[in-house]
Amino acid sequence: MRNQPHETIEDVRSDAIEKHHISLTINGTSYNLEVEPWTSVLDLLREHLNLTGTKKGCDHGQCGACTILLEGKRINSCLTLAIMHDGAEITTIEGLANNDGLHPVQQAFIEHDAFQCGYCTPGQICSTIGLIHEGKAKTLDDIRDLMSGNICRCGAYNNIVKVVQEALENHKNQTP
Amino acid sequence: MATNHIGKPKNRVDGLKKVTGSAKYAAEFNAPGLVHGVVISSAIAKGRIKAIDTHDALEIEGVLHIFTHENTPGLAWFDLSYKDMDSPPGAPFRPLHSDEIQFNMQPIALVVAETLELARFAALRVKVEYEVETHNTKLADSLDEAIEGKGFRAGFEPPKSIGKFEEAYEAADIKLETEYFHGAEHHNPMEMHASTVIYEEDGGLTIYDKTQGVLNSRHYVSMIFGIKRKKIKVISPFVGGAFGSGLRPQYQLFMATLAALELKRPVKVELTRPQMFSFGHRPITIQKLKLAASPDGSLQAVSHSAYSETSRFEKYVENVVNWPKKLYRCENVEEIYKLVQLDMYTPLDMRAPGGATGVYALESAMDELAYKLNMNPLELRLRNYTDEDKGKEKPFSSKTLKECYRVAAEKFGWSQRNPEPRSTREGHNLVGWGMASGIWDAMQTPARAKARLSADGKLEVGSATADIGTGTYTIMTQIAAETLGLPMEQVTAKLGDSSLPFAFLEGGSTTAASVGTAVKYVCDKIARKLLKEAGKIDDSPFKGAKMEDVVFRDENIVDKQDDSVFIPITEVMKLRGLGTIQKKTTALPNFLKQNKYSRNTHSAVFAEVKIDEDLGTIKVTRIVTAIDAGRILNAKTAHSQILGGVVWGVSMALEEDSFMDHHYGRFINHDLAEYHIAVNADMPDIDITFVEEEDHVVSPIGVKGVGEIGLVGVAAAIGNAVYHATGKRIRSLPITLDKAMSEVSAI
Numbered sequence: 001m002r003n004q005p006h007e008t009i010e011d012v013r014s015d016a017i018e019k020h021h022i023s024l025t026i027n028g029t030s031y032n033l034e035v036e037p038w039t040s041v042l043d044l045l046r047e048h049l050n051l052t053g054t055k056k057g058c059d060h061g062q063c064g065a066c067t068i069l070l071e072g073k074r075i076n077s078c079l080t081l082a083i084m085h086d087g088a089e090i091t092t093i094e095g096l097a098n099n100d101g102l103h104p105v106q107q108a109f110i111e112h113d114a115f116q117c118g119y120c121t122p123g124q125i126c127s128t129i130g131l132i133h134e135g136k137a138k139t140l141d142d143i144r145d146l147m148s149g150n151i152c153r154c155g156a157y158n159n160i161v162k163v164v165q166e167a168l169e170n171h172k173n174q175t176p
Numbered sequence: 177m178a179t180n181h182i183g184k185p186k187n188r189v190d191g192l193k194k195v196t197g198s199a200k201y202a203a204e205f206n207a208p209g210l211v212h213g214v215v216i217s218s219a220i221a222k223g224r225i226k227a228i229d230t231h232d233a234l235e236i237e238g239v240l241h242i243f244t245h246e247n248t249p250g251l252a253w254f255d256l257s258y259k260d261m262d263s264p265p266g267a268p269f270r271p272l273h274s275d276e277i278q279f280n281m282q283p284i285a286l287v288v289a290e291t292l293e294l295a296r297f298a299a300l301r302v303k304v305e306y307e308v309e310t311h312n313t314k315l316a317d318s319l320d321e322a323i324e325g326k327g328f329r330a331g332f333e334p335p336k337s338i339g340k341f342e343e344a345y346e347a348a349d350i351k352l353e354t355e356y357f358h359g360a361e362h363h364n365p366m367e368m369h370a371s372t373v374i375y376e377e378d379g380g381l382t383i384y385d386k387t388q389g390v391l392n393s394r395h396y397v398s399m400i401f402g403i404k405r406k407k408i409k410v411i412s413p414f415v416g417g418a419f420g421s422g423l424r425p426q427y428q429l430f431m432a433t434l435a436a437l438e439l440k441r442p443v444k445v446e447l448t449r450p451q452m453f454s455f456g457h458r459p460i461t462i463q464k465l466k467l468a469a470s471p472d473g474s475l476q477a478v479s480h481s482a483y484s485e486t487s488r489f490e491k492y493v494e495n496v497v498n499w500p501k502k503l504y505r506c507e508n509v510e511e512i513y514k515l516v517q518l519d520m521y522t523p524l525d526m527r528a529p530g531g532a533t534g535v536y537a538l539e540s541a542m543d544e545l546a547y548k549l550n551m552n553p554l555e556l557r558l559r560n561y562t563d564e565d566k567g568k569e570k571p572f573s574s575k576t577l578k579e580c581y582r583v584a585a586e587k588f589g590w591s592q593r594n595p596e597p598r599s600t601r602e603g604h605n606l607v608g609w610g611m612a613s614g615i616w617d618a619m620q621t622p623a624r625a626k627a628r629l630s631a632d633g634k635l636e637v638g639s640a641t642a643d644i645g646t647g648t649y650t651i652m653t654q655i656a657a658e659t660l661g662l663p664m665e666q667v668t669a670k671l672g673d674s675s676l677p678f679a680f681l682e683g684g685s686t687t688a689a690s691v692g693t694a695v696k697y698v699c700d701k702i703a704r705k706l707l708k709e710a711g712k713i714d715d716s717p718f719k720g721a722k723m724e725d726v727v728f729r730d731e732n733i734v735d736k737q738d739d740s741v742f743i744p745i746t747e748v749m750k751l752r753g754l755g756t757i758q759k760k761t762t763a764l765p766n767f768l769k770q771n772k773y774s775r776n777t778h779s780a781v782f783a784e785v786k787i788d789e790d791l792g793t794i795k796v797t798r799i800v801t802a803i804d805a806g807r808i809l810n811a812k813t814a815h816s817q818i819l820g821g822v823v824w825g826v827s828m829a830l831e832e833d834s835f836m837d838h839h840y841g842r843f844i845n846h847d848l849a850e851y852h853i854a855v856n857a858d859m860p861d862i863d864i865t866f867v868e869e870e871d872h873v874v875s876p877i878g879v880k881g882v883g884e885i886g887l888v889g890v891a892a893a894i895g896n897a898v899y900h901a902t903g904k905r906i907r908s909l910p911i912t913l914d915k916a917m918s919e920v921s922a923i
Contacts, residue, residue, distance in 0.1 A: 017294070038293050047212075047292055052204035053197015055416070057366045058449040062848035065366055093197035102195065110191035113812045116820060117645030118194030119366040119416025125195060141857075148855040151848060153366050153417045154645045155823025156816060157856045 022086040026051070027095025033082070041077040041085065042066045045092060053093035053122050057151070064150030067123035067130070068092050074130025076149075093122035096129070104170060105129055108163040116154035124150045128164050132171050137164070180729075181654040181664055185812035189664065190414070190649045199414040202386040203370035207442035210372070211240060213288045213435050214295040215428065216302055217451060221280040221841025222311035222519045225304060228285065233301040238290040240441075242302065243434060245284070248272040257399040261392045261681055262423040264522060265327030266490030271430045277306065278489060279521045280842040281454035286431045288443060311519035313841040315460050315485045322483055322514035325493050331617070331684060332493050336567055338501065339508030341466075344477035348468030352545050356465070356537035358891075358909035359833035360485075360843070361458035363526050364853060365644075367416020369455075370446035371429045373436035380407035381436065385429050387412050388422035388642050389681040390674040396425040397433050412672040415644040419824075420525040422644065423683050426455050453834065453846035456524025459485045461496055463537035466510075467545045473559040475504055480538060481512035487522040491515055494523075494530030495617075499538055501567035502776060503615055504560040509567070519841055525683065527824060528884035531616050532891070536828075536909065539612035539892035544905065552595065553611055553896065554585055565774030573773035573873035574880070577613065580780040580802035583865050585611070588782035588800040597903035605786040608901025614779035614889030618806065618871065618880035619686045620765040624677030625694035627656065629702050629757045631749040633731055635662055637698065638670035641691045642682035645820075646883055647813030651688055652695050654809060655877070659699035660706075660745070661728030677760060685777070685881030688809055693875050694763035701759040703728055709752040710743055717741045763876075775874045777885040778804040781825070783893035784860070787901050792917030796826050796860040796894055803864065806871040806880030814882045818864045821886020827854035828887070829894035833910050852910075 019034040026049070035044060042059070045051040045068075054077060057065030061079040068077045069091040096103040105128050108114070115121040127150045137143045143164045144157075152160065193199035218225075230242040251270075252258065258268035271283050285302055289295035312318060326334050345351065367386060374382040381403065385393045390410040398405045415422060432445040447454075466479040480497040497511040526532075546553040561578060564571050585591070593609045594600055600607040625639040637656045643649045652669035656662070670676060671691075679691050700723075707726060710718040710733055718726065718733060727734050733748065735741035748754070784798040799822050808814045831852040837844040845851045864886075870878030891909060898916065899905050906915050 036291075036293060038297075043292060046204070050206055051197075052200065055201075055366070056203070056368070056446070058368075058848050060449060060847055060849065062449075063366065093195075097196055102192075106195040109195045110187050113188065113816050115191075115194055115645075116647075116813075116816055117366065117415060117417040118190070118199050119201065121194050122197045144857045144859060148857040151366065151853055151855055153364055153419070153853060154816075155820035155854070157823065157854075157859045158819060158862055159816065161856065161859070 020083050022083060024085065025089040027091060035082045037081060037083045039082050041080050041082050044082040045077065051092055051094055055119055055122055057120065064127060065120050065123045067126045067150060069126050069130055072133060074127050093125060096125065105163060105167050108166055112159045112162045114156050114159040114163045116156055120150060120152045124152065124160055128167055131164065132167055137168060179658055181658045182809055183811060186650060186654060186664065186810050188647060188650045188813060189653045189669065190643070201367050201414050201416050202372060202384045202412065203444060203446045205372045205384040207374050210442045210444055211288055211290055212292040212295045213286045213431055213443050213445035214299045215283045215431055215445065215447065215451060216285040216287065216299050217281040217454060218277050218284045219304070220277055220306045220308050221313065223277050223309040224307040225275040225277065225284060226307045227305040229303040233287060233298040236294065236298050238294045239298045240288045240290070241439060243272060243286040245272045245274050248434065252400045252402065260396050260424050261389060262525065264329050264490045264492040269489060271427045279487065279519060280840060281451065283427045283431065286435060286445065288435050288439065311841045313518050313520055313836050313838050315483065315516050315518065316462065318516045318518065319483055322516050325484065325513035325515045327491050327493055329493055333495055333498050335497050335511035335513045337510045338567060341477050341479050341508045341510035344508035345466060345468045345479070348476040349471055350469045350548055352467045352541065352548055354465050354541050354544055354907065356463045356540055356907050358461060358533055358536065360460050361526060361828065361832045362453050362834055362851060363419045363421035364452060364848065364851065365417030365419060365421055368447045368449060368452055369421065369426045369428050370444065371432040372442065372444040373432040374442045375436045375440050381433065383408065383410045383433065385410055385412050386415055386422055387425065388415065388418050388644060388683055390672055391640050391678060392681055393425050393429055394674045396429065400430065401433060401437060408674070410674040412642060415642055418644040419527045420529065420683060423525050423681050449848060450846040453843045454521060456521055457834065458526035458529065458533070459492065459523035461533050465537060465541040467541055469545060469549060473549050473551050473556045475506040475560045477508040478506050479510035482534065483514050483516060485518050485520065485523065486515045487520055488517050490522040492523040494525065496530045496534035499531065499534050499615055502565050502774060503613055505562035506560065506566060528616055528887045531884065531888045532828065535614060535888050536891045539889055540895050543610065543896040543899065554581060554590060557581065557613055568774050570772060570774045573775045574806065574869050574871040575778060576804040576867045576869050577778035577780065579867045580778060580804050583867060584780040584782050584800050584802035587863055587865065590782060597900050602786065604788050604790060606789055606901040608785045608787065608897040608899065609782070610893045610896025610900050611780065611782045612889040612892035612896060614781055614885055616685060616777045616885040616888050618775040618777050618874040619684060620689040620693060620875040621680040621686050622762065622764050623679045623690040623694040624760065624762045625691065625698045626677050626758065626760040627698040627702055631746065631755055633662065633746045634666050635660060636668045636670060637695050638676040639679045639691045639694055640674055640676040641671045641679035641687055643671055644682060646687065646817060647810060648682065648687055648691065650813055651692055651809045655692050655695045656699050659696055659728065660703055662731055685883035685885065689875035689879040689881055690763065692809065692877050692879055694761060696877050697763050698759050698761040701761055702757050705757050705759065706745060706748055707733060709754065710748045713748065713751050718743065770873055773873050777880045779885050779889055781889040781893040783897045785894060785897040785901055787898065787916060792913040794830055794898065794911060794913060794916055796830065798861050799890065800863040801886065802867055803885055804867050804869060805882045805885055806869060806874060807878035808866050809879060814866065815864055817882040818886035819862055821884065822862050822890055823854055823859070824887045825890020826858060826860065826894065828909060829891040830910050
C-alpha cells in the first residue's frame with residue numbers, strides 16, 4: 001500500500017481493487033482468498049463466500065446483526081476489513097451446530113422463542129456465546145447491558161435474556 | 177375443546193432455519209452472474225435535476241450501467257399502473273420517471289456494477305446538479321394549509337361526529353382541553369429492504385423481494401413493466417421484520433427489476449440504513465382533545481382532532497381520531513382529522529397505524545381528566561365502559577376489556593397506588609404508576625389456501641401470505657395438523673410465493689384470522705374426502721359416516737362414539753389407491769354476520785417508571801398488560817407478538833424520534849446510532865396475560881389477531897406514570913431526559 005495521499009479518486013480505486021492474498025479459517029474450513037482491501041469481513045462472508053447466515057442490518061456497527069466470533073471474540077464484522085485478518089479463525093452462525101446437533105444456545109433460542117423474524121438472531125447467538133466467554137456478566141443488569149449492542153426490532157429481548165441466563169448457568173456448572 | 181396443537185406453546189417450525197443461518201432473506205439469493213445495484217438518493221427536497229453526469233463513474237471497469245431518468249425506458253403511462261394494494265389516495269411516486277424531485281433522498285439513479293464495493297464507489301462519482309425550489313417540511317407551521325383527511329382506503333374510517341359536542345361541552349361541569357404531539361417514527365426492520373431479480377431465459381422474472389405481500393409485488397411489477405403476471409414469480413420465504421414497511425413495494429424492487437430487464441442479468445439492490453428512512457414513516461400528529469365530564473366522571477362530550485402530515489402526491493390517511501367512540505360511552509363526540517401536504521415522501525402504515533398515536537393522546541387526556549376529577553384513572557375508565565360502539569351503534573362481537581383491567585390491575589398491584597403525584601420515592605428515584613387502555617381492529621380478509629395430502633400421510637398447505645416474524649408458518653402448521661389429526665412434523669406450510677393461492681397483504685393483525693381460516697377450510701375438505709373414501713373400503717365401519725360422527729386424531733379417522741373403531745389415514749390412501757388428495761379453497765368473511773358487530777381487540781396496560789430526580793433519566797421498570805384478542809393459536813408465538821408490541825411502546829414513549837432538518841428537508845438522524853430504538857438495557861419486566869375468549873364473528877376459528885394490540889396504549893401508560901412520578905405532564909413523545917429534567921427541576 002502506498003502511504004502518500006491520494007491525488008485523485010482514481011488512485012483510491014486502484015488501491016482498493018488491487019487484490020491481496022489472505023488465508024482464513026472459517027467454521028473449521030481453510031480458505032485461501034484474494035480480497036480487495038475495501039471488502040469488509042461481512043461482505044466477504046455474504047457476497048463473496050455466500051455465507052449469508054451473518055446478517056447486514058446497518059453496515060455501520062450500530063445494530064450487531066453482523067456479529068461473528070473472531071478468534072473466539074464477538075465483533076461487528078461490518079466494521080473490519082477482511083485484509084486485516086490474514087490467518088484468523090472465524091466462527092459464524094453456520095459453524096455452531098455440529099454432528100451432535102445444535103449448539104445449546106441455538107436450541108435455547110428456539111425453546112424460549114428468543115426471536116421472531118430471525119434476522120438479528122445469528123448475531124444475537126454469536127453475541128451470547130461471546131459474552132459467556134468474556135466472563136463479565138454477573139447480574140441481570142450486566143446481561144442486559146452487554147447484550148445491548150445487538151438490536152432486535154421485533155422486541156424479543158426478554159426471551160433472549162432468558163437464554164443468556166440459562167447459558168451462563170450451564171457454563172458455570174460445567175466450569176469447575 | 178381439547179386440542180393437540182392449537183393453543184399450545186409450540187416452538188416455531190421455522191426456528192431451526194433461523195438459528196442456523198439457513199433461513200434466506202431477499203438479499204441472500206445468489207445466481208450465476210449476479211450484479212449489484214446501488215441507489216443514489218437526491219440531496220434536495222424539491223426541485224429539478226439540471227444535470228446528472230455519469231461519465232466518470234461509467235469509465236470505471238466493472239461498472240455496467242447507470243440508470244437515471246434520462247435513460248430509463250418509457251414505462252407505464254398511468255398513475256394507476258403504479259398503485260399497489262396499500263396505496264393511499266393520490267398519484268404514487270414513479271422512480272426515475274422525470275427530472276422532478278419530490279422529496280429528499282428520492283432515488284434518482286441506480287449504479288450497477290460487478291461487485292457491491294464497485295457500485296458503491298462508482299455512485300460517489302456521479303455528479304448531480306439541481307435546480308432547487310423552496311420546500312416546506314414543517315407541519316406545525318402549516319396548519320392553516322390543512323385539508324380534510326378523507327378518501328377511500330381499505331380499513332380507513334373517515335371521521336364521523338355524533339351528538340352535539342359543542343352544546344354538551346359548554347354545559348358540562350368539568351372540562352379539559354389539552355394537546356399532544358409525537359415525532360415521526362421509522363419502521364427500521366433489522367433487514368434492510370432488498371430485491372434480487374433474476375432474468376429468466378424466457379423473458380420472465382424470478383424476484384426475491386422483502387415484502388408483506390408477494391402478490392402485491394407481482395402486481396406492481398406486472399403493471400409497470402408490462403409483463404404478464406404468470407411470467408413473474410415473487411418469492412419471499414423469510415422477511416427480516418417489516419412492521420408495515422413491506423406493505424407497499426419499495427423502490428428497490430422497481431430498481432432491481434428495471435436493471436434486470438435492461439441488462440438481462442440477475443441484479444440485487446439492497447438499500448442502505450439511511451435509505452430506510454426515505455420511503456415512508458409514521459407521520460407526526462398534533463392532536464387536540466377536549467373532554468367534558470360530570471363530577472361522577474361520566475363523559476359528556478369528547479372532541480378529538482388531529483393534524484397529520486402527508487406528501488404532495490398522496491393523501492395518506494389512517495384512523496387517528498376514531499377511537500373514543502369505541503372505547504367510551506359518550507353521546508357527543510366530535511372527530512376532526514386533517515392533513516397537511518408537505519415536501520416529503522408519503523407516510524406509511526407502521527404497526528398499529530393511527531391507533532398507536534390516536535390512543536396515546538386519548539388515553540393521556542383521560543389520565544389528565546382523572547386527576548381533574550380527583551378520581552382513580554382506572555375507575556374513570558370503568559365509569560365510561562361501553563359494550564357498544566357508539567359510532568356504529570353496534571355491539572362488540574366480543575369484548576373482555578373489563579376482565580383485562582381487573583387481571584392487569586391485580587397483577588400490577590394497582591390498588592396499592594398512592595394517587596398523589598411525587599408521592600413515591602426509592603432513593604434518588606421518583607416512582608410513578610400509570611395505566612391506559614388499548615384497542616385495535618379485528619378483521620378477517622378473504623384468503624385462499626391449498627393442501628396436498630400424500631399417501632405417506634404427509635401434508636403440505638400453502639397460501640401466498642407472509643411470515644414477517646409473526647409465526648404464520650407455525651400457526652398454519654398447527655391448524656392443519658389439528659384438523660387432520662397429524663403430528664406437526666408431518667405438515668409443511670408454504671407461503672411467500674406468488675404461485676400459491678391468493679392471500680391479502682400480511683398486515684393489520686388479519687393474517688391468523690384470514691389465512692388460518694382458509695387453512696382450516698381446505699383441511700376440512702381433505703378430511704371430508706378421506707372420510708368418503710374410508711366409507712368405500714370393504715367392510716368399512718365408516719360407511720355413510722358423517723363428519724360429525726368422527727374425529728381425526730393420531731393419524732387416524734376415529735369413531736367419536738367408540739375409540740376402538742378407527743382407520744389410519746395412510747391405510748385409507750393405500751386401500752383406495754390414492755397417491756395424493758389435493759384441495760383448494762376460498763375463505764370469505766361472513767359479511768352479513770360481521771356487519772352486525774363492531775370488531776376489536778382490547779388491552780389494559782399498567783406501567784411503572786423510575787426517574788432519577790437529579791439526572792432526569794427515565795427507566796420503565798415494569799409493564800403489566802392483559803389482552804383480549806380472541807382465541808390464541810400458539811401461546812408462545814402470540815406471547816412474543818405482544819412482547820414485541822410492548823417493546824415498541826416503550827421505544828415510542830422514550831426513544832423514537834427522527835429529526836427533520838427543515839433547511840434541507842431531510843431526516844438527519846437517519847441511522848441506528850442516532851435514531852434510537854429500545855435495546856436490551858431499556859427493557860422492563862413485561863407481564864402478559866391473555867384473557868380467554870373466542871370470537872367466532874371475527875373469524876370462524878375464533879381468532880382476533882395479536883400483531884398490533886400489544887403496542888397500543890403502552891406509550892400513554894408510560895407517560896401517565898411519568899406524570900404520577902413527577903407531577904408534570906409531558907405532552908410530547910418521546911419523553912426524553914431533557915424534557916424530564918426541565919419538568920422535574922421546575923418543581
